[in-house]
Amino acid sequence: MKIVCIGAGRLAHHLMPALQRSGCMVVQLYNRSEPPLTELAHKLHVESHTTKLEEIYPDADLYFLTIADDVVGKIASKLIKIQNEDAIIVHCSGTLPLDIIPIHHRGVFYPLQTFSEDHETDWTQTPIIITSDDAYSLSKLYTIALRISGSVYTMSDEQKAYLHLAAVFANNFTNHMLSVAEKICTTHGVHFEILKPLIESTIKKALGLGPEKSQTGPAVRGDDQTIEKHLRMLQEDHDLGEIYRLITERIRRK
Amino acid sequence: MKIVCIGAGRLAHHLMPALQRSGCMVVQLYNRSEPPLTELAHKLHVESHTTKLEEIYPDADLYFLTIADDVVGKIASKLIKIQNEDAIIVHCSGTLPLDIIPIHHRGVFYPLQTFSEDHETDWTQTPIIITSDDAYSLSKLYTIALRISGSVYTMSDEQKAYLHLAAVFANNFTNHMLSVAEKICTTHGVHFEILKPLIESTIKKALGLGPEKSQTGPAVRGDDQTIEKHLRMLQEDHDLGEIYRLITERIRRK
Numbered sequence: 001m002k003i004v005c006i007g008a009g010r011l012a013h014h015l016m017p018a019l020q021r022s023g024c025m026v027v028q029l030y031n032r033s034e035p036p037l038t039e040l041a042h043k044l045h046v047e048s049h050t051t052k053l054e055e056i057y058p059d060a061d062l063y064f065l066t067i068a069d070d071v072v073g074k075i076a077s078k079l080i081k082i083q084n085e086d087a088i089i090v091h092c093s094g095t096l097p098l099d100i101i102p103i104h105h106r107g108v109f110y111p112l113q114t115f116s117e118d119h120e121t122d123w124t125q126t127p128i129i130i131t132s133d134d135a136y137s138l139s140k141l142y143t144i145a146l147r148i149s150g151s152v153y154t155m156s157d158e159q160k161a162y163l164h165l166a167a168v169f170a171n172n173f174t175n176h177m178l179s180v181a182e183k184i185c186t187t188h189g190v191h192f193e194i195l196k197p198l199i200e201s202t203i204k205k206a207l208g209l210g211p212e213k214s215q216t217g218p219a220v221r222g223d224d225q226t227i228e229k230h231l232r233m234l235q236e237d238h239d240l241g242e243i244y245r246l247i248t249e250r251i252r253r254k
Numbered sequence: 255m256k257i258v259c260i261g262a263g264r265l266a267h268h269l270m271p272a273l274q275r276s277g278c279m280v281v282q283l284y285n286r287s288e289p290p291l292t293e294l295a296h297k298l299h300v301e302s303h304t305t306k307l308e309e310i311y312p313d314a315d316l317y318f319l320t321i322a323d324d325v326v327g328k329i330a331s332k333l334i335k336i337q338n339e340d341a342i343i344v345h346c347s348g349t350l351p352l353d354i355i356p357i358h359h360r361g362v363f364y365p366l367q368t369f370s371e372d373h374e375t376d377w378t379q380t381p382i383i384i385t386s387d388d389a390y391s392l393s394k395l396y397t398i399a400l401r402i403s404g405s406v407y408t409m410s411d412e413q414k415a416y417l418h419l420a421a422v423f424a425n426n427f428t429n430h431m432l433s434v435a436e437k438i439c440t441t442h443g444v445h446f447e448i449l450k451p452l453i454e455s456t457i458k459k460a461l462g463l464g465p466e467k468s469q470t471g472p473a474v475r476g477d478d479q480t481i482e483k484h485l486r487m488l489q490e491d492h493d494l495g496e497i498y499r500l501i502t503e504r505i506r507r508k
Contacts, residue, residue, distance in 0.1 A: 030439045058386065069477065095472075095480045112448060114455050114470055131307055153448060162442040163449075165484050170435035170449045171456045172471030173501050174428050178457075179465040181424035188416040194366060194407060195417075195424045196461055197379045201368050202425045203432075203457050211433040216368055217426030218349075226349045230419050239500050246497050247427050 004028045004057055006075060007066035008036040011092055014121045015111065016044055022147035028057050056082050062140070064090040064109070065101075076101045088137045093163035097157045098131050107132035109143045110160060111149075114171060127151040132148065132158055173249065180240065212254075219251035255398065258282045258311055260329060261320035262290040265346055268375045269320065269365065270298055276401035282311050310336050316365070316394070319355075330355045342391045348418035355479045361395045362384035364414060365403075368425060381405040385414055386399050434494065442466040466508075473505035 001024045005012050008031035016026050029049040031037040040050040050056065056063075056079070065072055072091050079089060080103050087106040095119055098108055108131035115121055128145040130152060132138040138154065145152040155163065178199065182192040205214040218226040227248055234241040255278040270280050279382050283303040283455040285291040295303040300371035304310065310317075310333070317333055319326055326345050333343060333359050342359040352362055362385035369375055382399040384406060386392040392408065399406040409417065430451065436446040459468040472480040481502055 014421075049439050069480070076317060095483065104393075112452050113460065114452060116459065125429050127451060129448075136464045151448070153445075155444065159442050159444050161483070161487065162438050165487055166435040166438040166444070166446075166449060167452060168471055168484065168498075169431045169438070170453050171470065172473065172505070173455055173498075174431045174453070175460050175465050175469055176300075176501050176505055177423045177431060178460045179469065180466055181420040182482070184416055184420040184423070188413055190409065190417050190420070192464075194381045194383075195420060196403070197381060197420060198368060199368050199424050199428070199457060199461065202429055203453060205368065205370065206429050206432045207453065210446075211429050211436055215426065215429050215433065217263045219420055219426065226323070229349065230422065233415065233419055239504060243500050243504075245420075246493050246500075247430050250493060250497075251426070251430055 001025065001062055001140075002060040003062045003064055004030065004060040005040075005064050005066060006030045006056075006079070007068075008040040009066060009068075010115045010117065012040055012064075012066040012068075013043070013090070014065070016040065018121070018123045018148045019064075019144065020044060022144065024062075027060055030056055046175070053078055058083050059087075061087055062144075063089045065089065069093050069096055071097055072160045073100045086139060086218045090137075090141065094129075094167065095161060097161075098133060099157075105134055105137045107134070107137040108157075108160065109141055109145065110164075112163070112167060124150050124197060127153060129160055129163065130154045131157055146201075160177045215251060215254070217251070219248040220254075222232065222252065255279065255314045255316055255394075256281045256314040257318055258314040259294075259318050259320060260279065260284045260310075260333070261322075262294040262319075263320060263322075264369045264371065265365075266294055266318075266320040267297070268369045269318070269346070270294065272375070272402045273318075273398065274298060274376045276398065278398065281314055284310055307332055307336070312337050313341075315341055317341060317343045319343065319378075323347050323350055324366075326350055327354045342394060344391075344395065348383075348421065350416060351415075352387060353411075359388055359391045361388070361391040362411075362414065363395055363399065364418075366417070366421060377402045378404050381407060383414055383417065384408045386412055469505060471505070471508075473502040474508075476506065 003024050003026045005016050005125050020026055025044050026044050029037055031047055034051055037049050089101045090107045090109045092109050094110050110129040111126050113126040126149050128149045130141045130145055181195055185192045231241055234244055257278050257280045259270050259280055276281055280298050280300050280474055283291055283295050288305055291303050344361045344363045346363050348364050364383040365380050367380040382403045382405050384395045384399055420448045434448055439446045485495055488498055
């Protein structure tokens with residue numbers, strides 16, 4: 001499998017080494033700007049790298065788009081004029097539909113993980129979601145995904161979009177709840193560190209029992225006095241009070 | 255230290271064994287109903303247990319109120335007529351103020367943790383918050399807390415109340431975000447399990463880097479297209495859409 005990687009951002013930095021280790025050959029890298037490109041080329045020992053779309057090799061087996069969502073459509077449309085017709089074009093976006101790539105051999109290869117600049121990714125623990133309407137592409141992508149991850153799933157465009165929405169709640173919004181907790185602590189001279197064991201137990205319980213069963217707190221107990229006290233404490237931050245009120249109502253209704 | 259434990263709920267089931275192991279003597283248990291009382295008495299090998307307040311021993315050193323918030327004031331007022339004047343009365347609530355106990359030797363002993371019915375608590379990893387306006391009580395409680403936990407903090411009533419509010423965000427609301435994610439997944443035929451590695455990384459990063467720095471997602475990227483798509487996907491659940499909108503706005507403002 002000869003791969004051309006379009007984009008040299010964080011995802012490419014994590015995914016391409018994993019693909020190499022699984023036996024794929026990364027033959028060329030493209031990025032619109034030079035600096036991250038040379039760094040990634042060095043890391044992967046790939047000689048051919050370019051900032052010009054027209055220099056992209058036409059004869060690879062797989063073109064991986066690891067670029068920002070808002071340029072995937074545009075780059076895919078240019079790419080189909082370059083590559084040979086047996087090649088597969090793949091994007092890695094959780095939100096974009098499959099048909100943003102306007103050719104037959106196409107797919108989505110969406111790793112559901114948060115990638116750090118300074119931490120290696122444990123690919124064996126990273127679920128990979130595959131979407132395709134083409135049996136040939138699906139089979140190729142599934143095989144590659146299974147070589148780097150222990151959990152590979154095929155999904156429809158719609159399911160993937162809902163999974164991505166769920167991930168926003170589970171990752172981004174959960175993180176924001178922790179930001180709010182940190183802010184409340186530091187504003188009142190309390191170390192956020194104190195909450196760490198509680199946060200760790202919360203997640204352990206939620207993943208063990210399921211979050212529905214592990215819900216605790218004033219809302220689930222129907223403890224109106226505490227809820228009213230908290231709303232008074234939040235009255236200087238209108239939106240945060242509203243978030244508190246809405247989440248509390250949802251928990252109570254269950 | 256002779257301790258009388260008022261209440262035989264989940265907290266008593268976790269805290270009293272820890273106090274016994276640290277060298278305290280639990281001499282009597284009180285609970286308004288019999289069943290949990292006999293179970294706890296058996297677990298602790300404590301012979302004296304009662305459902306009648308007037309039978310509570312007057313000569314213990316420490317009376318631990320492990321009862322529901324809404325009865326702490328009432329029981330404390332009755333207790334001060336029973337116990338000897340050198341004894342300390344302590345409640346364990348994150349929300350109630352210290353002065354709900356109307357005597358001189360008083361304190362709050364608030365373990366910041368979520369207790370499970372079926373899991374032992376790791377007390378070495380459980381922060382204990384001590385509040386008191388009486389030097390004698392403070393010193394006694396601090397000493398006891400240090401024997402069972404590695405992290406003991408003294409705080410004012412106000413700080414403790416804000417810590418509790420922060421804990422609602424960090425524990426209860428974080429858990430609800432995971433409930434929402436689970437619901438979105440199951441409604442669309444996607445296994446919630448797929449999100450587990452992402453959730454674990456999210457928490458690891460948030461606790462490592464701090465949640466402010468580890469924030470990712472469409473809101474922080476200013477990815478309006480994705481945000482609008484998500485709001486459309488949520489339009490059948492008005493409150494959830496509103497929660498999405500409010501949290502997204504807060505993340506963007508930063």
